[in-house]
Amino acid sequence: MTLDAPPVEPRTASAPAPPAGPAGGSSLRFLGVGTGALALLLASIGVAITLGPADVSLVNVRDIVLNHLGFTDIPVRVSEDAIVWDDRLPRALVAAACGAGLGLCGVILQSLLRNPLADPYVLGISSGASTGAVLVGIVGIGGFAPGVSGGAFAGSVAAFAVVMLISRLAGGTNDKVILAGIAVTQLFSALTSFVIFAFADSDEARGVMFWLLGSLEGVRWDDVALCGAVVLAGAVFCLVRAPVLDAFAFGDEVASSLGVAVRRARITLMTVTALLTATMVSVAGAIGFVGLVLPHAARFLTGPVHSRLVPVTALVGAVFMVWVDAAARVAFSPSPLPVGVGTALVGVPVFIAIMFRRRRPL
Amino acid sequence: MTLRTREVGWNRGGRLVVDGVTLEPRAGETVGLLGPxxxxxxxLIKLLSGTARPTSGAVTLDDASLAALSRKxxxxxIATVTQHADTVVDITVRDIVALGRIPHRGTFGGDRQADTRAVSEALARTGLSDKADELWHRLSGGERQRVHIARALAQEPRELLLDEPTNHLDIRYQLELLQLVADLPLTTVVALHDLNLAAMFCDSVLVLKEGRAVAGGAPADVLTPELIAEVYEVNATVRTNPGTGRPEIGFTPGRVPSTAAR
Structure with missing residues (x-):
């Protein structure tokens, strides 16, 4: 490899030649943040697995994982192997996938609706997914195992369609979307409660209520595969469509003048959001506020340009959820705390802080 | 070859908001759209930009229908500066101007160097190089309009459309902004409220009333007291500014006699 000096460009007097463009000098910083977040994610998963009632050392975790991947054949205790490989690792991976996916949903919705408070939970998509999942799970429409995800998907799409319809009828402005979301959240929460009280016995009801608060109890490798694949596909899609998400910053008309086919972009991005949300709700219940808060945290690190915001939000979200889930697992051990309780306890103060920061008219 | 409308009409929910307007700018000129x-x-700006589709007639770019072109x-x-384009995003001037590069990007990025160059040139042209790292919500109204124009210039268009870009600006910024626009080597269509600004900076004007074009041509030929009375229903006097040679319009209070108004 040779080191050629780049051709020196003549500097104009008026422009003090700042580090060039959207992908110029700050790209090094972005690379640093990205690599740092990825390393932090791997480290977090490793450490989070060691936590819990049964102590497993980091070395054991490494050995067990390497054994299962077929790289080594180090003797480990069977009980530890089961705890790490069958319980804590898939759980940490699903937590990471959910954190990343919810963060991505927040990024998409906040861009499209031009509202810093938009996320799948606030907009009723999560509660629609819950209703769909509960209908299938308890009433038994359409069989069980694959049906819950399908029900969650149908529910989230239905809830979102209702939100869009109401907000359009009310004038179509972005704050109307949020108001419609609140109404639809209430409606579908009520429907969910109705289904539970009408059709579930008390054990079922308790299980469902726990799950509705967001829980990663008992996730399996199947869930890892499902969540991982969907979230990865969603992340790649968002990254490819990053310029489109940027283009909505000044509204539909400006986006259109920048060459975005607005209606088509809106429909595809919303469908991706509904698909991501539905998948995550079907596996982990309705985890609130992660989608709302994480994009804001990531913007502090990267700024608002989506080619950087999308990957960093996904990574920060993954790290965040791994830790919240680990805390939920350990806090009141052996009885678990729903992970949604943890995210809400962190999320609500941040939500309020954002509202105060946004006091100037939207 | 440029952006044109031929007998274009737009029936918007039962109301004919544009009614058979033909607009044929010469390449490189600045056309003012006037009217109450x-x-x-x-x-008409929305039809020209392709954001809205005409219900009759046609908008053409280089003699091909604009509707047949992809948005990209x-x-x-064609670059457009719309009214009231505001954002809730904490975004810097440079990142906003870089939005103008979106149509030049492929699926997996584009020519980074061309992007950087276009953004720097647009910033320099609009006098915003020093403000490149400033946040949008800290800018004045005049600066914000200049940012939008810089964003439009970064698009490297041949045609520039502006919808009342001088609204809510101090007179100094109104003059600066329109001078900037008039000096651009682009075919520009600009909707304006202020007749004096139109007279000062436009090569030609098109006057609209109730969706129809009622007069068109050089400002000195079009902006007569009679036309202003007919279209705006006010009493106006027009004289030639000795310094610029452009028409200068003054107004006197009171409604015009209804015979002139209708």
Whole structure:
């Protein structure tokens, strides 16, 4: 490899030649943040697995994982192997996938609706997914195992369609979307409660209520595969469509003048959001506020340009959820705390802080 | 070859907001769209930009129908500065101007160097190089309009459309902004409220009333007291400014006699 000096460009007097463009000098910083977040994610998963009632050392975790991947054949205790490989690792991976996916949903919705408070939970998509999942799970429409995800998907799409319809009828402005979301959240929460009280016995009801608060109890490798694949596909899609998400910053008309086919972009991005949300709700219940808060945290690190915001939000979200889930697992051990309780306890103060920061008219 | 409308009409929910307007700018000239509120200026800009589709007639770019072009191809030729374009995003001037590069990007990025160059040039042209790292919500109204124009210039268009870009600006910024626009080597269509600004900076004007074009041509030929009375229903006097040679319009209070108004 040779080191050629780049051709020196003549500097104009008026422009003090700042580090060039959207992908110029700050790209090094972005690379640093990205690599740092990825390393932090791997480290977090490793450490989070060691936590819990049964102590497993980091070395054991490494050995067990390497054994299962077929790289080594180090003797480990069977009980530890089961705890790490069958319980804590898939759980940490699903937590990471959910954190990343919810963060991505927040990024998409906040861009499209031009509202810093938009996320799948606030907009009723999560509660629609819950209703769909509960209908299938308890009433038994359409069989069980694959049906819950399908029900969650149908529910989230239905809830979102209702939100869009109401907000359009009310004038179509972005704050109307949020108001419609609140109404639809209430409606579908009520429907969910109705289904539970009408059709579930008390054990079922308790299980469902726990799950509705967001829980990663008992996730399996199947869930890892499902969540991982969907979230990865969603992340790649968002990254490819990053310029489109940027283009909505000044509204539909400006986006259109920048060459975005607005209606088509809106429909595809919303469908991706509904698909991501539905998948995550079907596996982990309705985890609130992660989608709302994480994009804001990531913007502090990267700024608002989506080619950087999308990957960093996904990574920060993954790290965040791994830790919240680990805390939920350990806090009141052996009885678990729903992970949604943890995210809400962190999320609500941040939500309020954002509202105060946004006091100037939207 | 440029952006044109031929007998274009737009029936918007039962109301004919644009009614058979033909606009054929010469390449490189600045055309002012004039007329009272609701006369169809903004609607005509929307039709020209391709944001809205005409219900009759045609908008053409290089003699091809604009409706047949993809949004992306259209955005490479036509840039638009709309009214009231605001954001809730904490975004820097440079990142906003870089939005103008979106139509030039492929699926997996584009020519980074061309992007950087276009953004720097647009910033320099609009006098915003020093403000490149400033946040949008800290800018004044005049600076914000200049940022939008810089964003449009970064698009490297041939045609520039502006919808009342001087609204809510101090007179100094109004003059600066329109001078900047008039000096651009682009075919520009600008909707304006202020007749004096139009007279000062436009090569030609098109006057709209209730969606129809009622007069068109050089400002000195079009902006007569009679036309102003007919279209705006006010008493006006027009004289030639000795310094610029452009028409200068003054107004006197009171409504025009209804015979002149209707």
């Amino acid at each position: 509120n609701g006369s169809g200026k903004s609607s 191809d259209a955005a490479r030729a």
